[in-house]
Amino acid sequence: MSRRQNANDENLSWILKYPNEFSHEDFESQHMHILKQEQFGQLKESDEILNGQLYTFWNGTLEYSKFILMPNLLIKVTIQNGLLQIPQSQFNQNGATYYLSLSECxxxxxxxxxxSQQAFGMLLTNSIGTTYLFFSNFVTFRTWYKQMKQFCKLTGFLDKYKLGDKVLPGFYTCTKKKKKTQYTVQIYKSDDFEQCQELEDAVYNEIQILRSIKHQSLLELKRVYQNNKYLFIVYEYYKGDTLFNLLNSNLQLHEVQIASIIYQILQVVKFLNQHQFYHGSINPQNVLINSQHQMLQITLINLSFKEYKVNDKLDWILNRAVESFLAPEIFEGIAPNISTDIYALGCVLYFMTYYDSKKYEFQIKNEDKDFYNVMDNFEIQNTRIDESEQQLKIGFQQNQSKSKVSSSQLDLLRKMLQTDASKRLTIKEATKHHWFVNVKSKIKSLKVERKRKKPLPSLRTIIELREMSEMDVRMTIIQQQQSGLNALHSMNSKLQSTPSNTKRTLIYTQQPSKLSQFVAKNEFDDDYEIPDEELYLEVPVINRKREPKKRPSNIILL
Incomplete structure (x- = not known):
């Protein structure tokens, strides 16, 4: 519910006597965007946070105007209609309404x-210029500032945090100096944004998405900071490693663990699609395995969501994503969507099923280059799936199958890798696939066996498992070999630019789907049956974490 603020603020016209306090260019102009008529409908999907009368410079004058704060949006309504009302009724579509996207400020x-006179101000600076807001009441100022800073970029990261070790490509630990609280920070070079506008768009879209929604398998965003050289995105403290690095260190996954990883990713994809988003870059480098919990818990990072229009270039997808994980229809001019996420997840399942790290040992130099070297040589080979099915058939006939891959796993793999998007599994079909039902039965049988026999060793994390067969999983755990992380001595030595492939150009030629085209309207009925929560968990099964509450408001991507 919104609050009305600053309705009877005292006159602040006296601040005009101090022109040296402000930029002349900012004083003589305005730096807000006009809210287009077709964007009004989106505002109905979001909640109002604050509203009130604020002072601002507007084309050379000091105006006392109505402002409304919504998630990620500051809206200035120039036509006054008396008492403040609910947002959608006070926007006059025939008049001028302006807005700032706060994530860009x-x-x-x-x-x-x-x-004895005081004015408390906020400066909102974006690539166009600076917008000033003034208050005479400190309490009102603090109320607005506290609400707005959760959507804006802040300054002074290095003054407030101590940077620690590199834990993932582009990710570092950091500690807040005052409270000694640990966080994880992702760092981008500003130069990289100047060289690639699509990268900047994708990063800010991810920031807006993570401020809008909350899920146990998405990192919780805390704050965003920026200086002249870097963008710092502060997340909750996270300890783990990428799925790729774990597989590259000779980790052998049991079928139950593979099913749990795939099922959890499916749940995130479904959740994103319910909010009209997609991931856009699902691959083993963007799947993290949490090492802080006994249960097997994944986290998806590096969302690459972008809203495409007909004739938009798809260069970002072609030149930044892993080519072998791109659905075939993307090369025909179809923009990414939930169906292409399903295909990419099929590639992840194929990778976990067949990847042999020993084949690439000679290429292991550093984790970033190693990933791209492996991906450059990775391809989906349907003949390998055929061979696995043939081995299962022969083993079944001889009643001595030793295959680590089940027929239901191969069935899901084929259906997710269907090159014809119209025949590919939907998210609902994938989450209800019989492989997950079969794996759930195996988990239950393992639980019964634990009661009759010697209990399983403690599975502190999936990282502790090394080269196990289906029988060995009950008896053996090889201690994880921790690699020391060297302290980083300077900012420049820490930050590496993302490797880029040879640039190509592709135009988005077909009218995409709104995401609903790929998922029926009733695709996510709450009452349909899905495999139970055990598929989230590492054996032995531990009670699942309580599902985090969704934030009340949706951020608007204008």
Whole structure:
């Protein structure tokens, strides 16, 4: 529910006597965007946070105007209609309404004082210029500032945090100096954004998405900071490793663990699609395995969501994503969507099923280059799936199958890798696939066996499992070999630019789907049956974490 603020603020016209306190260019102009008529409908999907009368510079004058704060949006309504009402009724579509996308703005505080008079200000700076907001009441100022800074970029990261070790490509630990609280920070070079606008768009879209929704398998975003050289995205503290690095260290996954990973990713994809998003870059480098919990818990990172229009270039997808994980229809001009996410997840399942790290040992130099070297040589070979099915058939006939791959796993694999998007599994069909039902039965049988026989060793994390057969899983755990992480001595030595492939150009030629085209309207009925929560868990089964509550408001991507 929104709150009305600052309705009877005292006149602040006296601050005009101090022109040196402001940028002349910012004073003489305005830096907000006009809200287009077709964007009004999106506002109905979001909740109002604050509203009130605020002072701002507007084309050379000091205006006392109505402002509304919504998730990621600051809206200025220039036509006054008396008392404040609910947002959608107060926007006059025939008049001018302006907005700022707060995720693109850096927010700073400014105070102006003359004798007994005080003005408390906020500066919202984006690539166009700076918008000033002023308050005479400190309590009102703090209320607005506290709400707005959760959507804006802040300054002074290195003053507030101590940077630690590199834990993942582009990710580092950091500690808040005052409270000694640990966080994880992702760092981008500003130069990389200047060289690739699509990268900047994707990063800011991810920031907006993570501020809009919350899920146990998505990192919780805390704050965003920026200086002249870097963008710092602060997340909750996370300890784990990428699925690729684990597989590359000779980790052998049991079928139950593979099913749990795939099922959890499916749940995230479904969740994103329910909010009209897709991931866009599902691959083993963007799947993290959490090492802080006994249960097997995954996290998806590096969302590459973008809203495409007809004739938009798809260069970002072609030149940044892993080519072998791209669905065939993308090369025909179809933009990414939930169906292409399903295909990419099929590639992840194929990778976990058949990847042999020993084949690439000679290429292991550093984790970033190693990943791209392996991906450059990775391809889906249907003949390998055929061979696995043939081995299962022969083993079944001889009643002595030793295959680690089940027929239901291969069936899901084929259906997710269907090159014809119209025949590919939907998200609902994938989550209800009989492989997950079969694996659930295996988990239950393992639980019964544990009661009759010697209990399983403690499975602190999936990282502790090394080269196990289906029988060995009950008896053997090889201790994880921890590799020391060297302290980083300077910022420049820490940050590596993302490797890029040879640039190609492709135009989005077909009218895409709104995501609903790929998923029926009733695709996610709450009452349909899915495999139970055991598929989230590592054997032995541990009670699942309580599902985090969804944030009340959706952020608007304008």
């Amino acid at each position: 850096t927010i700073t505080q400014k105070m102006i004082q003359h004798r």
